[in-house]
Amino acid sequence: MKAFQFVEWQRPGQLREVPVPEPGPGEVLIKVGGAGACHSDLHLLEAPAGSSSVTLPFTLGHENAGWVEQMGSGATGFAPGDPVIVYGPWGCGLCMNCRQGMENYCQTAGKPSPGGLGGTNGGMAEYLLVPATRYLIPLGRLDPREAAPLTDAGLTSYHAVKRSLHLLGPGSTAVVIGAGGLGQMAIQVLKALSGATTVVALDTSPDKLTIAKQMGADEALASGDDGITRIKDITGGQGAEVVLDFVGIDPTLATAARVSRVLGHITIVGLGNAALPVNFHSPATECSVASPFWGSIPELIDVIALAQRGKIKMLVEHFTLDQAAHAYDLLHHGGIQGRAVITPHG
Incomplete structure (x- = not known):
């Protein structure tokens, strides 16, 4: 599959061919509808080597929404084709903060590890591997291509x-x-x-x-x-x-x-x-x-509820996966009025 990856420090990301991930026990494979491009990505791409613990290369994209493609063994609660949005900051799931849904403030060393931001592959690709169903929230009638930025820009x-x-x-x-x-x-x-x-x-x-x-x-x-x-x-x-x-x-x-x-x-x-x-x-x-960081899983549920009721709506500009580098260039130069969203499946 195609993926837009962070390959080299202080260099633009690159579109590359990578294997489609296979969901293991408890994991879920998502067919990506939309992946938001964020200023946090630019800070990472433009940082000097050694300023972050991330291992290169990895796929960018931490604002992700799409449709369930495949459930790993033991994963329950969703079915293929379900439209979902992906909670971004992945914690340990076991500490006190995580058990209250505040995985953004996970107390385990090295966590949270957001897909597309903390070194784990993100959603700026045709498919995204999500480690657990607790990170998925139903979108209902919301279009994943429009809703993707709600998981960070909306939640934060x-x-x-x-x-x-x-x-x-x-x-x-x-x-x-x-x-x-x-x-x-x-x-x-x-x-x-x-x-x-x-x-x-x-x-x-x-x-x-x-x-x-x-x-x-x-x-x-x-x-x-x-x-x-x-x-x-x-x-x-x-x-x-x-x-x-x-x-x-x-x-x-x-x-x-x-x-x-x-x-x-x-x-x-x-x-x-x-x-x-x-x-x-x-x-x-x-x-x-x-200076807060992101938000909790219950708060993302609130955000989706507000969007479903028409109370909030993100202004988005769509780009194909092949246009991802151009989208980041526009973002860098202030050329995006709302949020740039990469749409790997059109």
């Missing part, structure tokens, strides 16, 4: 919002910094879970700000001093209860600190590798700062 945004949901009510304000794929999803999740919250989107791209308004943002502002002033006006000078930074570079983190509120939350989701200075004077007094 949902988890980031949900941790702060108790702060959001009538009169509250949430600021979403970065209106790309994850930011667009966060806007929709905020509206779905706390419709009384004023949602403000910040970005440097006019096109993305237009999309942010279409996704439900009450205000879509250009990043910079004027945007910060407007947020202060909206909040009566108090700042926002919740600030979600989906970029993570020095200017966006500085903005997050400036618009934070006493007893508020700043959540850093973006992988920009900058640092947020925290001291007595900034961010606002007793403002909590966290």
Whole structure:
């Protein structure tokens, strides 16, 4: 089968021929409908040799959805042809966090090991081997080609919002910094879970700000001093209860600190590798700062339920497997408005 693989450090991925995997006991073979291309992949592809423990080559793609192709011996709960989405961060399944569905926070050394991100082969191929049925969630009528990014872009945004949901009510304000794929999803999740919250989107791209308004943002502002002033006006000078930074570079983190509120939350989701200075004077007094990772299996079930009810929808651009390298090039240069999805079966 064809697979788009990470072959050489600091080099673009390559389309290669690899064997179709055979499902062993408890495993499931998935016919891939859609595999999302993520900025996390770019960080991995562009990293220097030795900066990660992954063994090359391996197949990229950690946002995966498709149809059950074959069940390994002892695997139950699904049948060939069932449309499913694949939970990404694979843990040990036995520690306390895993037993609560939080395999993203597995306590076993070397885990989680996400397919397509942690060294295990991912779904940017015609078929994907999934180690256990607990990682599969039924899609119902959702199209795997459209739903694939929900397993990361959707889940990560949902988890980031949900941790702060108790702060959001009538009169509250949430600021979403970065209106790309994850930011667009966060806007929709905020509206779905706390419709009384004023949602403000910040970005440097006019096109993305237009999309942010279409996704439900009450205000879509250009990043910079004027945007910060407007947020202060909206909040009566108090700042926002919740600030979600989906970029993570020095200017966006500085903005997050400036618009934070006493007893508020700043959540850093973006992988920009900058640092947020925290001291007595900034961010606002007793403002909590966290950098969450992905989300839990129960939260992905929630995300799929929201999508099935039409409350959230990812803006996607489809590419064939042969176009995967082009999709990553567009992603690298900011040419993807929502999420690029590779569709190995058309």
